[in-house]
Amino acid sequence: xxxxxxxxxxxxxxxxxxxxxxxxxxxxxxxxxxxxxxxxxxxxxxxxxxxxxxxxxxxxxxxxxxxxxxxxxxxxxxxxxxxxxxxxxxxxxxxxxxxxxxxxxxxxxxxxxx
Amino acid sequence: xxxxxxxxxxxxxxxxxxxxxxxxxxxxxxxxxxxxxxxxxxxxxxxxxxxxxxxxxxxxxxxxxxxxxxxxxxxxxxxxxxxxxxxxxxxxxxxxxxxxxxxxxxxxxxxxxxx
Numbered sequence: 001x002x003x004x005x006x007x008x009x010x011x012x013x014x015x016x017x018x019x020x021x022x023x024x025x026x027x028x029x030x031x032x033x034x035x036x037x038x039x040x041x042x043x044x045x046x047x048x049x050x051x052x053x054x055x056x057x058x059x060x061x062x063x064x065x066x067x068x069x070x071x072x073x074x075x076x077x078x079x080x081x082x083x084x085x086x087x088x089x090x091x092x093x094x095x096x097x098x099x100x101x102x103x104x105x106x107x108x109x110x111x112x113x114x
Numbered sequence: 115x116x117x118x119x120x121x122x123x124x125x126x127x128x129x130x131x132x133x134x135x136x137x138x139x140x141x142x143x144x145x146x147x148x149x150x151x152x153x154x155x156x157x158x159x160x161x162x163x164x165x166x167x168x169x170x171x172x173x174x175x176x177x178x179x180x181x182x183x184x185x186x187x188x189x190x191x192x193x194x195x196x197x198x199x200x201x202x203x204x205x206x207x208x209x210x211x212x213x214x215x216x217x218x219x220x221x222x223x224x225x226x227x228x229x
Contacts, residue, residue, distance in 0.1 A: 032215035043118070043204055043220035051215030090157065100145050100208050100216055101170045104157035 002027055002093050006105035014113045019063075019078040021108045023091030026072065031093040033074040034102070035065055038088045047089075050074065061085070086112045116141065118207050118221035126227045132193040135224045139186050139207030145169075146188040147218060148180060151202040160203075163188055192226075200228045 007022040025031060032051045036044040048059025055067040061084075065076045074091060091105040119138040127133050139146050147162035147170075159172040163182035180190040186207075192199055202225055206218035 034217070036220075041222075043222045044206075046217055046219070049215065049217060092157075094215065099170060100147055100162050100164075100206075100218055101159050101172070102147075102149075102157075102218060103159070104149075106156045 002031065002095065002098065002103040004091050004093055004103055004105035006089075006091050006108050008108055009106065010109045010111070012111040012113055013081045015083055016080050019076070019081045019085065019110065021076040021089050021091075021110065023065075023074045023076065023105060024072055025074065025091075025093050027093065027095060029095060029097075030069060031095040033065075033067060034092040034094075035059065035063070035074075035076050036090045036092060036104075038090065038107075040087075044090060047076070081110075081112045083112050083114060086110055118205055118219055120203075120205050120221040120224050122224060123222065124225045124227075126229060127195050129195055129197060129228055131195050132191060133195060133226060134189055134191045135203055135205075135226075137188045137190075137205030137207075137221060139188070139205075140219055143207035143209055143219075144186055145208040145216070145218075146182055146186060147206050147208070148188070148190050149204040149206065150174075151204055151223070152200075157204070160190065195228045197228050199226065201226060 005024045034049045035047040050067045058064045092102045145164045148160040162170040182188045202223045204223045205221045208216045208218045
């Protein structure tokens with residue numbers, strides 16, 4: 001079975017600082033990789049995904065992530081944090097054998113300090 | 115295009131009762147999956163339906179069941195509710211054609227509290 005590890009359940013950054021949220025997966029075959037964001041009392045919204053092709057993926061709201069097969073990682077970054085980025089972020093994987101069954105990490109709560 | 119719609123948004127049930135939650139997927143989406151979200155266990159996959167057939171099932175007891183209708187709308191049912199079933203239940207829809215990294219789109223969820 002797939003597993004996803006998000007290092008750091010809570011991350012705090014200053015407004016304007018770099019955001020780095022870490023995600024590692026365990027899989028014997030390259031999975032499909034996703035980052036979702038969840039605001040309070042809402043569902044999850046897709047930020048970006050990697051399925052194939054270019055390993056640096058750009059998403060919404062200035063976020064991007066890089067798939068590194070050798071490190072089994074898919075870390076999420078944003079050059080400059082904004083107050084509106086404060087939310088819970090989830091890394092998720094799926095693969096050809098599990099189809100639309102996603103495996104999620106435990107989430108990272110991002111706080112942005114003014 | 116309307117997003118995934120879940121009803122009800124909030125509900126309180128008593129231990130031992132049963133509950134039915136409803137989900138209307140994005141128009142044209144044929145796959146509907148359900149997830150349970152709790153602070154302790156995070157997001158856990160319950161099951162996925164495609165064209166009225168259960169295609170995948172997570173590791174939950176038989177008290178958790180679901181179905182999908184011909185219009186792709188889905189319901190999930192939890193019988194004999196336990197306190198531990200208190201959670202946010204999220205429905206997600208996807209075009210569902212093939213297993214090629216489909217994105218799943220979430221609704222806002224149904225908050226279930228069991229007392």
